[in-house]
Amino acid sequence: MWDNVFPNFLIGLREGLEAGLVVSILVATLVRGGNKERLPQVWTGVAAAIGLSLSFGAVLTFSSQQMPTTAQEAFGGVLSVIAVGFVTVMVFWMRRNARHLSGEIKERVAAALTMGAGALILTSFLAVGREGLETALFLWTNAQTAHGSSAGPLIGGAVGLVLAAVLCWALYKRVLKINLTRFFTWTGFGLIVIAAGVLGYGLRDLQEGKVLPGGSSYAVDLSGHVDATSWYAQLVQGVLNLTTQMTWLQVTAYVVYLAVVMTLFVRGLNPAPAAKPAAEPKPEAVRVAAGAAASTSAPASVSQSAAASGGTPPSGSPSGTADGSGGGGTSRPAAAGARRGVPRWAIPVAVVAVPAVIAGLVIAASGGKKAAAATVSVSETDCGKGFKAPQPGRQTFQMHNTGSKASEVYLIDPASNAVYGEIEGLAPGTTRDLVATVGSGTYAWRCVPTGGKPVTSAAVRVSGGGSAKAVLPLAESELQPPLTAYKAYVDAGLATLQTQTAKLQADLKAGDLGAARADWLTAHVTYSSLGAAYGTFADFDAKINGRKDGLPGGVSDAGFTGFHRLEYGLWHQQPAAVLAPFADRLAADVTGLRKAFPTQDFDPSDLPLRSHEILENTLQFELTGDTDEGSGTNLATADANLAGTNELLSVLRPLITRRAPDELKVVDADVARLQGLLDAAHHGTAWTPVESLDATSRAKINGATGQLLEDLAPIPDLLEIRKSA
Structure with missing residues (x-):
């Protein structure tokens, strides 16, 4: 939680200080001009702006709850990008206008005083409302990135706003001086860095929401080396929105935004100074106060120090009153007449209530945030006690196990046994949330206690809403034919x-290195096409296809054997006599694997997982050239991996088609596209090395592999073994 506090504290402090300065200048101008009776109009506008900001945040929060998961991701991504745009504009606007803010506000006040109460309310409302809307949007966006709890962003923002209010009060009372130009410059640097992270996170949301492609093409993947739940990883993610896995789009956007925006910001820090009257002093620090009047009249571009401290009112209103009569704190008849018959509290109540009412109507129109369903009890004998027909939309069910055995819990369509949501291993006496999207249809609970028989609740009918996506259950027995x-x-x-490794062995014994290179590639391609079985090859895989990584002696280590050791020697001009023992060992290991394979266990649930994992390894190791020991044949290995994936999909095709008829159409098109790109790099018996590909070809292959991975991702979930059938 606390890792998300700082960036939101900075947003709250900066935006709050901007809004507070505006309010302080408005108040100081009215007080010094003898228009103290008009202060309630300023506070009315401020209250309306706060009400609008809170209402805006409520609309974002409650309306998004009704969206499907992918739509929520897309919605959050779009708003993140918009928030970055607002913050970027705000940073540059304040850097440019900080020195002249007071003069501009005083001019607006002078104009508003001549037009009555409504104009002054509108002036303060617009001045504060902009900052409020920006703050609400940015805090809401950051709250979406805070996994598990939005408390951190809200606490950080609240503390920042409170501190900003205290600073503005101190400035107004003339007990504190702050160089606001320097303050907004340094906080500008921080906000640009934070905004770059929010931009990257927003683009990731758009990828997960299927709006942008490339969700599986990672430029950075430290998940195997850095624990994403560690305090330091959480701190970096909370402050900078940098995660252990980032796609190419995220990294590119982060770097480009940071480079361009930071460069423009730095270049604009020292603009050529505008010509000033000789008598005007150069402000060193900015003070917001309502103290003694300045000794000379300030121009329109006066610094905050002079204006907010109650400098001479703008020209056109010599005494600070709208009618120029000298004011002295008395109200004008015209203004009083305009309010005759209207209670003093009516306008403030109206301007605060209207945004809240509008927000309520928007939330009501979107369906509002549905309350969590009542707790549903499960046990060995009674499944779904307390279950009533839910409302359509995304629902959270609190599942409580009142029995004495752990249980699998499923929300199902009783007619087809299709699963809408599930909890695995709900322990006795525990409560866990089950989140599912409910549409028009029939629903029931099915509980499968450990060692017991399935128990199904009475069915309920839900009307209204769209169709909800369900997955047909899969029994372990259904995976036996594909496994066989x-x-x-x-x-x-x-x-x-x-046979192929025996031929390679004979080549090296005969001293024919040319034939050995060709036969090495043939054998390695065959082995690489068996990728789905790696999990069952046990220690044989390390012997047959192990890498030098992590070995103390590197390529010279005695533990470096198999295909990659031979590859290194064959393409680094090592003599056949040196390589022959490694070929002998490889042939022996392959023979041993073939004998052991029929007796090794093969978990049926591994089949669906491997459909995705084979090409994950391809993208991580082969398409980066990471496994190349000199042959330059990584694309041949990638081609073999694709063949292995195709074989796996062919045996799983009937099960996939029954559950998602259109899924394989997309996957088949992806496979054909990637196959065509790999074929273009295959020239007879030779393959283009990965590092020799031109940038366009390499990007196309990476992109096609990433897209195929993205479209393969649902298959493991589709074919997960479930006990609800």
């Missing part, structure tokens, strides 16, 4: 591999 077919494919591949 795939094991046969792997067994045949290992038989072929055994």
Whole structure:
């Protein structure tokens, strides 16, 4: 929670100080001009602006709750980008106008005084409302990035606003001096860095909301090296919105925004000074106060120090009153007449109530934030006690296990057994939330206690709302035919591999390095096409296809064996006599693997997972050239990985088609696109090395692989083994 406090504290402090300065200048101008009776109009405008800002935040919060998950991601992403735009404009506007803010406000006050109460209310409302809306939008955006709790951003923003109010009061009372130009400059640097992170996070939301592509193409992936839940990772994410996994789009946007905006900001810090009257002193510090009048009349571009401290009123209103009569604190008949018959409290109440009423209407029109459903109890004998027909939309059910055994809990369509939501392993005496989107249809709960029989609740009917997406359950037995077919494919591949490694072994014994290089590639491609079975190869995989990474001796380490050790030697001109023992060992390991494979366990649930994981490894290791030991054949390995993925999809196709008929159409198109790009890099028996690809071709291959990964991502969830059938 606390890692999200600082950036929102900075937003609250800066925006609050901007709004507070405006209010202080308005108040000081009225007090020094003898128009103290008009102060309630200023506070009315301020209250209306605060009410509008709170209402705006409420609309964002409650209306977004009714959206599907992907729509929420897209909505949050769009608003994040808009928030970055607002903050960027605000940073540059305040840097440019800080010195002249007081003069501009005084001119507006002078004009408002001549037009009556409404104009002064509107002046203060617009001046404060802009800052309030920016603050509400930015705090809401940051609250969405705070996983688990929005308390951190709200606390940070609140503390910043309170401190800003205290500073403005101190400035007004002339007990504190602040160089506001320097303050807004340094906070500007901080906000630009924070905004860059928010921009990256917003673009990630748009990718997850399927608005932008490339959600699986990572430029940075430290998830295997850095614990994302550690305090330091959380601190960096909370302050800078930098995560352990960032896509190419995120990184590019972050770097470009930071470079361009920071450069423009720095360049504009020392503009050529405008010509000033000789008598005007150069302000060193800015003071907002209502003290003694300045000794000379200030021009329109007067500094905050002179204006806010109650300098001479603007020309056109010599005494500070709208009619120029000398005021002295008395109200004007015209203004009094305009308010005759209207209670003093009517206007303030109206301007504060109107935004709240409008926000309420918007929230009501969007369906509002539905209250969480009543707690639903489950046990070995009674599943779904307390369950009543929910309202359509995204719902949170509190599932409480009152039994003595752990239980799998499913929200299902009783007619088809399709699953809308699930909780795995709900322990006795515990309560967990189950979140599901409810549409028009029939719903029931099914509980499967450990070692017990499934229990199903009475069904309820929900009317209204759109259709909700459900997944047909999958029993472990349904994966047995695909598993049997795939094991046969792997067994045949290992038989072929055994023959190919024996040929490689013979090449090196004969001293034919040219033939050995060709046969090495043939054998390695065969092995790489069996990727889905890596999990069952146990220690054999490290022996057959291990890398030098992590070995104390690197390429010279005794533990560096198999295909990559031979690759290093064959393409680094090592003699056949040196490499022959490694070929002998490789052939022996392949033979041992073929004998052991039929007896090794193969978890059926691994099949759907591997459909995605094979190409994840391809993107991470092969398309980066990370595994290359000199042959330059990473694209051949990628091609073999794609063939292995295709084989896996072919045995799973009937199960996928039954659950998501259109899923494989998209995947097949992705596969064809990637295959075409890889074929373009294949020239007879030669492959273009990854590092030799031109930038466009490499980007296309990476992009096609990333898109295929993104479209393969739903398959493991579609084919997850569930006990609700």
